[in-house]
Amino acid sequence: MNGTVYMPVKCIFGKNALSDNASLLSALGRRCLILTGGSGAKKSGALADAEAALEKEGIGFSIFDGIGENPLISVCREAGEAARKTDAEFILGIGGGSVLDAAKAVAIYASNADLSAIDIYKREYKNKPLPVALVGTTSGTGSEVTAVSVLTNDETGIKKSISGDDCYAKIAFCDAGYTSSLPYASTVSTALDAFAHAVEGYFTNKCVGPVMLWAEKCIPMIYEGLKELSGSENISDELREKLYYGSVYAGLVINTCGTAFPHPLGYVLTENYGIPHGTACAAFFAPYIDRCAVFAPEKTEKFISMTDSLEKVKAVVASLTDLRGISIGRENAEKYALRWQSVLPRNFAASPGGLTQEEAAEILAEI
Amino acid sequence: MNGTVYMPVKCIFGKNALSDNASLLSALGRRCLILTGGSGAKKSGALADAEAALEKEGIGFSIFDGIGENPLISVCREAGEAARKTDAEFILGIGGGSVLDAAKAVAIYASNADLSAIDIYKREYKNKPLPVALVGTTSGTGSEVTAVSVLTNDETGIKKSISGDDCYAKIAFCDAGYTSSLPYASTVSTALDAFAHAVEGYFTNKCVGPVMLWAEKCIPMIYEGLKELSGSENISDELREKLYYGSVYAGLVINTCGTAFPHPLGYVLTENYGIPHGTACAAFFAPYIDRCAVFAPEKTEKFISMTDSLEKVKAVVASLTDLRGISIGRENAEKYALRWQSVLPRNFAASPGGLTQEEAAEILAEI
Numbered sequence: 130m131n132g133t134v135y136m137p138v139k140c141i142f143g144k145n146a147l148s149d150n151a152s153l154l155s156a157l158g159r160r161c162l163i164l165t166g167g168s169g170a171k172k173s174g175a176l177a178d179a180e181a182a183l184e185k186e187g188i189g190f191s192i193f194d195g196i197g198e199n200p201l202i203s204v205c206r207e208a209g210e211a212a213r214k215t216d217a218e219f220i221l222g223i224g225g226g227s228v229l230d231a232a233k234a235v236a237i238y239a240s241n242a243d244l245s246a247i248d249i250y251k252r253e254y255k256n257k258p259l260p261v262a263l264v265g266t267t268s269g270t271g272s273e274v275t276a277v278s279v280l281t282n283d284e285t286g287i288k289k290s291i292s293g294d295d296c297y298a299k300i301a302f303c304d305a306g307y308t309s310s311l312p313y314a315s316t317v318s319t320a321l322d323a324f325a326h327a328v329e330g331y332f333t334n335k336c337v338g339p340v341m342l343w344a345e346k347c348i349p350m351i352y353e354g355l356k357e358l359s360g361s362e363n364i365s366d367e368l369r370e371k372l373y374y375g376s377v378y379a380g381l382v383i384n385t386c387g388t389a390f391p392h393p394l395g396y397v398l399t400e401n402y403g404i405p406h407g408t409a410c411a412a413f414f415a416p417y418i419d420r421c422a423v424f425a426p427e428k429t430e431k432f433i434s435m436t437d438s439l440e441k442v443k444a445v446v447a448s449l450t451d452l453r454g455i456s457i458g459r460e461n462a463e464k465y466a467l468r469w470q471s472v473l474p475r476n477f478a479a480s481p482g483g484l485t486q487e488e489a490a491e492i493l494a495e496i
Numbered sequence: 497m498n499g500t501v502y503m504p505v506k507c508i509f510g511k512n513a514l515s516d517n518a519s520l521l522s523a524l525g526r527r528c529l530i531l532t533g534g535s536g537a538k539k540s541g542a543l544a545d546a547e548a549a550l551e552k553e554g555i556g557f558s559i560f561d562g563i564g565e566n567p568l569i570s571v572c573r574e575a576g577e578a579a580r581k582t583d584a585e586f587i588l589g590i591g592g593g594s595v596l597d598a599a600k601a602v603a604i605y606a607s608n609a610d611l612s613a614i615d616i617y618k619r620e621y622k623n624k625p626l627p628v629a630l631v632g633t634t635s636g637t638g639s640e641v642t643a644v645s646v647l648t649n650d651e652t653g654i655k656k657s658i659s660g661d662d663c664y665a666k667i668a669f670c671d672a673g674y675t676s677s678l679p680y681a682s683t684v685s686t687a688l689d690a691f692a693h694a695v696e697g698y699f700t701n702k703c704v705g706p707v708m709l710w711a712e713k714c715i716p717m718i719y720e721g722l723k724e725l726s727g728s729e730n731i732s733d734e735l736r737e738k739l740y741y742g743s744v745y746a747g748l749v750i751n752t753c754g755t756a757f758p759h760p761l762g763y764v765l766t767e768n769y770g771i772p773h774g775t776a777c778a779a780f781f782a783p784y785i786d787r788c789a790v791f792a793p794e795k796t797e798k799f800i801s802m803t804d805s806l807e808k809v810k811a812v813v814a815s816l817t818d819l820r821g822i823s824i825g826r827e828n829a830e831k832y833a834l835r836w837q838s839v840l841p842r843n844f845a846a847s848p849g850g851l852t853q854e855e856a857a858e859i860l861a862e863i
Contacts, residue, residue, distance in 0.1 A: 130672075130741045131510030134641075134748065136503045142705050143498030274501075305497075338509050339745070342709040374497045378706070381501065 132338020133385055137294070138274050140301045142374060147175070147264060147302040151182035157260040157299060158218025160189040162239070164208060164232050166196045170223040173266040173307040179223055191215040193235075196224065199281045199288065200231035202246040209238025212259065219260040219299075225319070226270030226279075226406075229263050233278035233296045236261045247282065250289060261298040266307045268372040269319025269407050271326055271380020273301035288396065305366075305373035313362045315405075316372065317449050320358060322407030323376035324351045324446070325395070325414070330379065330386035332421050332428055333479045340385045345435065347378035352436045352445070359448045389480040391417050393469035394493060401465070402455050411450040415443045416492045417480065424482030455496060462493035499705020500752055504661070505641050507668045509741060514542070514631060514669040518549035524627040524666060525585025527556040529606070531575060531599050533563045537590040540633040540674040546590055558582040560602075563591065566648045566655065567598035569613040576605025579626065586627040586666075592686070593637030593646075593773075596630050600645035600663045603628045614649065617656060628665040633674045635739040636686025636774050638693055638747020640668035655763070672733075672740035680729045682772075683739065684816050687725060689774030690743035691718045691813070692781070696756040697749035699788050699795055700846045707752045712802065714745035719803045719812070726815045756847040758784050760836035761860060768832070769822050778817040782810045783859045784847065791849030822863060829860035 141150055154161075163170075163179060170176040183190050193208045212220060212235060220239065222232025236258035238244055244254050263273045272278075276296040281288050311319070330336055331344040354371040358364070395409035404412070418439055422429045429439070436442050457465070466489035470477055477484040508517050521528075530537075530546060537543040550557050560575045579587060579602060587606065589599025603625035605611055611621050630640045639645075643663040648655050678686070697703055698711040721738040725731070762776035771779070785806055789796045796806070803809050824832070833856035837844055844851045851859075 130737060133509065134503050134507045135505070136501050138502070140501045140706075142500065338741075339507075339710070339713075339748075342713060343706070346709060370497060374705075381706075 130338050132340055134339040135385070136274065136381065137297045138301050139299065140274055140303055140377065142303045142377065144304060144306055146304045147178050147182055150302065151185050153300055154182060154188055154221075154262060155186045157262060158188070160216050161219045161221050162208070162212040162215060162217035162235070163190050163192045164196060164220055164222045164224075164228055164235055165192065165194045166198070166224045166228045169225060169266045170194075170228070172310040175223045175264045175266055175307040179221060179264060190221070191217070196228045196231045198227050200227050200234070201283045202234065202249060202280050203283045205231050205234040205249075205280065206238045206244075206246045208235040212239035213242060217259065219262065221262045221264070223264040223266065225265070225267035226272045229265060229270060229272035230278040230280065232261050232263060233258070233298070234280055234291065249280070249291060252291060252293060258295055262300040262302070263298045264302045264304070264307065265373070265377075267311055267315065267319045268305075268308050268369070268376040269322035271323065271376055271383060273298065273303060273377060274380040275384045288400070303374070303377050305370040308369050308373050309366065313364065316364060317358050318405040318407040319376070320351060320354055320372050320407065321411040321446065321449060323347075323372065323379045324355060325391055325407065325410035326379035326383045326388060327351055327375070328414070328418070328432070329389040329391060330382035331432065332425055332481050333386040333389060335386040336382065340382060343378045343381045347375045347382065348432065349435045350375035351379065352442065355445050355449060359445050387479055388476055389417065390477055390484045390489065393473040393476050394489060396469065397457070397465040397493060398452075398455065398496070404452065404455065408450055408452075411446050412452055412496060413492060414446045416495070418443065420484075421481045452496065457493050457496045459494045462490045465493055466490035497705050499707055501706040502752070503641065503748060504664045505668050506666065507641055507670055507744065509670045509744065511671060511673055513671045514545050514549055517669065518552050520667055521549060521555055521588075521629060522553045524629060525555070527583050528586045528588050529575070529579040529582060529584035529602070530557050530559045531563055531587055531589045531591075531595055531602055532559065532561045533565070533591045533595045536592060536633045537561075537595070539677040542590045542631045542633055542674040546588060546631060557588070558584065563595045563598045565594050567594050567601070568650045569601065569616060569647050570650045572598050572601040572616075572647065573605045573611075573613045575602040579606035580609060584626065586629065588629045588631070590631040590633065592632070592634035593639045596632060596637060596639035597645040597647065599628050599630060600625070600665070601647055601658065616647070616658060619658060619660060625662055629667040629669070630665045631669045631671070631674065632740070632744075634678055634682065634686045635672075635675050635736070635743040636689035638690065638743055638750060640665065640670060640744060641747040642751045655767070670741070670744050672737040675736050675740050676733065680731065683731060684725050685772040685774040686743070687718060687721055687739050687774065688778040688813070688816060690714075690739065690746045691722060692758055692762070692774065692777035693746035693750045693755060694718055694742070695781070695785070695799070696758060697746065697753035698799065699792055699848050700753040700756060702753040703749065707749060710745045710748045714742045714749065715799065716802045717742035718746065719809065722812050722816060726812050754846055755843055756784065757844055757851045757856065760840040760843050761856065763836065764824070764832040764860060765819075765822065765863070771819065771822065775817055775819075778813050779819055779863060780859060781813045783862070785810065787851075788848045819863065824860050824863045826861045829857045832860055833857035
């Protein structure tokens with residue numbers, strides 16, 4: 130048996146995870162900066178619960194609510210400054226993937242006053258980041274449990290991630306209840322992202338031993354959720370639980386396994402055509418799973434036993450993936466394939482059978 | 497869904513885990529103290545592999561080979577001094593549970609010169625312990641992945657554990673190959689310990705969600721191994737793998753769930769009658785599983801589906817548990833029950849249905 134287990138984030142799953150475990154926050158410091166985006170933290174009830182938990186523990190706090198979608202490095206730096214000015218000893222990020230990713234960067238800026246916005250990518254700074262606690266309010270990113278933070282360079286508009294052991298949160302409070310105010314469309318898009326994490330991670334060579342247990346747990350959970358979403362726009366609490374806890378397990382999977390080619394090809398659709406990230410990755414599920422069937426037949430058999438026939442799974446994913454009006458064309462496809470093959474070669478290599486730049490261009494041109 | 501995931505040790509499973517991942521040691525320091533016991537580290541081949549790995553990475557090292565069974569706090573302190581004198585920046589523990597437990601204590605003494613032997617139990621010291629890497633050579637303890645270190649007070653002869661976030665190793669290299677020189681009797685006793693971890697952890701209330709996956713993985717692995725050991729003294733490589741990786745998964749389980757009453761009652765047999773730890777815990781498997789059947793019928797059904805009928809499982813465990821000549825008697829039983837109920841009340845409480853001091857005395861008197 131081979132494989133690895135490593136999860137330095139203390140992840141607490143379940144109803145009232147935050148309220149019932151408020152005392153854990155005391156170990157992080159006596160004052161914190163709460164980081165949120167638009168209205169998600171409020172609507173979900175997570176912000177109120179966090180404030181109550183902090184008050185109960187006698188921890189002072191300020192709020193920075195300016196984190197937008199695709200968080201800008203300049204805004205993260207600004208939040209870091211806010212943390213310093215308010216003497217925050219830790220960061221509490223509450224929101225979807227953008228806020229959770231941003232929290233990891235804010236913690237770095239907060240303890241390194243002289244770090245310019247752009248220099249965060251160099252990953253050279255003197256002081257350890259502030260400790261971070263995270264509360265997720267969407268069911269897709271898995272950012273709660275990964276060391277990755279995807280940030281957008283204001284000047285170029287290009288997304289680039291930072292990652293490393295010092296980017297892990299100390300604690301993640303994982304409560305599906307906080308996803309209950311998420312509208313149907315966002316629920317679908319984020320669920321597709323979680324499914325992409327689970328399936329892409331599952332088919333990499335790193336998905337063996339202990340990590341396989343997580344993958345085999347979340348693939349059927351999220352797939353069942355997608356089938357229900359495909360059939361009806363009503364979302365029950367049980368469905369929310371499947372999708373949210375499935376997304377956290379999928380985060381545990383990619384934390385060890387990483388993702389494969391649907392992710393970089395998805396970035397093309399997001400960056401250039403404004404398609405939400407999860408939907409954009411799902412656009413490449415069919416060509417991906419078809420290659421898996423050829424190059425990883427045994428794992429594919431197991432995948433089918435956990436879900437449905439590949440045709441059925443592809444149909445479910447396609448029914449939730451709206452790409453109307455999008456056409457990439459041959460010339461653009463080649464340009465994008467060249468770009469992403471050079472930015473994320475490991476995602477191409479991690480796909481069963483690998484993927485050449487030419488093959489990537491073929492797949493993109495089909496959209 | 498409820499539960500937690502937390503595993504700050506980077507655990508690398510598989511053949512050549514150490515040799516293939518030598519570069520990870522470089523992150524821990526430029527010089528180390530190798531800690532071993534008697535001959536296990538040498539015989540297993542782990543010591544030679546460790547020396548080669550350190551040399552390959554240009555990491556200097558010294559060896560302290562004086563850790564005995566049931567490690568004494570005085571010896572751990574002495575090893576800590578050896579680490580300081582040789583400017584070790586990290587500790588590399590190679591051996592069975594005694595050595596792995598000791599390594600965690602040595603790391604504390606090494607960075608705290610003024611800490612007296614006995615004061616380690618107070619857990620008050622100024623400096624962070626040195627980083628620790630561990631290589632296990634027996635299939636029982638699971639100490640590779642837990643924050644627990646069981647130490648013996650030289651003066652009283654009493655065992656007492658320390659634990660906490662700063663007791664976790666940074667890295668565990670988990671390679672079943674290093675258990676292949678372990679004699680049959682030790683293989684049986686340590687396998688019984690691993691089974692006790694898996695089963696006691698499984699029936700606690702904390703065994704839910706992500707941790708349940710680990711429990712469900714290792715219970716059938718170790719049980720199959722015990723059945724094979726019961727049938728023949730020949731131990732194949734495949735059997736070694738089941739037992740070793742099973743014991744690491746079981747370590748992951750107790751790291752979250754802890755153990756139940758067979759452990760403290762087992763300490764009675766070890767402390768007072770010289771019975772090896774695993775065998776001593778196994779002596780209480782039958783009364784334990786009988787209580788589980790009454791107080792946790794659903795989990796017991798699942799347990800049976802992963803193993804055999806309870807009668808059969810009890811018979812397999814009993815066939816490997818040699819208690820000939822041991823008789824506790826009513827008076828001693830009451831004394832021991834009183835002692836351990838006060839030392840480890842949480843183990844009594846964590847058992848399905850709980851266990852009163854009187855019930856513990858009953859069970860002990862049956863031996």
